[in-house]
Amino acid sequence: MKSNVYFADIRAGHKENLLDKLSRLVKTAGMPDMINKNELVALKLHFGEPGNASFIRPLFIRKLAEDITNMGASPFLTDANTLYSGERGNSVKHLHAAIQNGFAYSTVNAPIIIADGLRGKSETAVKVNLKRFKEVYIGKEITEADFLLSVSHFKGHELSGFGGTLKNLGMGCASRRGKLAQHSTLSPAIKRKKCIGCAECASHCSQHAISIKKNETKKYAEIDQAKCIGCGECIIICANEAVQIRWNQSVPVFLENMAEYTAGVLQNKKDKAFFINFIVDVSPACDCYGHNDAPIVQNIGIVASKNPVAIDQASVDLINKEQGLPNTCLKTNLASGEDKFKGIYPNVNWEIQLEYAEELGLGNRDYELIKI
16 A cells, blocks of 8 residues: 655745645644644754754744644754764753754744763663664653654765655664664775875874875875774765775665664654655755755655654655755766766665565555645
8 A cells, every 4th residue: 555755846936935834734734633632753863963054944943843832842953963973962962962963942933952971871771672672772861752853954865865754763762872773884994095184084083993094105094993883973084085985885774774673762652753855955964064055856745654664755846856956976877867866876776675674564665756
């Protein structure tokens, strides 16, 4: 049976602005019928790394928070601390970053509660008994919330091909230990011919796994595989593309890990979770970096669903139907109908996350797109 995915394009006018259109979208998709009075609603989003400008604009989050408040429930904004070095590695820095990017209480009319505590250790162990994990570690405030609203910026991602609802849940809701468990099978490699020994990767490595060596002719970076947690930050940091993922079985494992963590997040949220993807500013890489490259397609719209698998499938299909924009990092697969994410990351089979999530019973890929 097809799942319903509701779609609102980016058009607006004097009779209905885009904020009101967002409210109509979630109402038509059935979210108000799922939330009860006095419930605590975790509004899970990505606050964006300072310097990045492609994350979801705070005024959209304010509108969702106000709608939830008008239902008699109590929303709070949340995300879990990062594993890698950056401005969101602990709750103090994370809150500073969120406020710096516009998510202050005075702007969004809802408090921020970091899901996994001060240092990323406030977690709930959830038994899943699946192929990769018997137990997963989720931010405690996510598991304790009465209702979970996932709001994702749909974009490319260097490890998963794209990042949408499944990544916002599986990786985004995991505690630091949970993130480490998902990433630990991946180890980047240094291409010495491209490396100039600038040490940028070393200075950003949270695990101090990268050192700078010198031989008779040049300086170069070297990764200690025993210390590396495979977070992938060095891949984006390197301006010379000298740090590259080892494209092997580890990538499918990572995608299956992420799907199993999504199963853990949703285990106690049956009929108590709802999903929104913003398909705008579709940048080629994650909002975790302190920069964002040009969008690869034009702004498309917003989708909403009760099915986390169908909404990601619909989002990638909508993007792939578009003509790729010129003068971006997308150099191949620009035509309508061609796979934009494989154009950027040709060695990442993004379909694995959807196939395995469907196998786990999280939802189905077959959907009906309903335009409001």
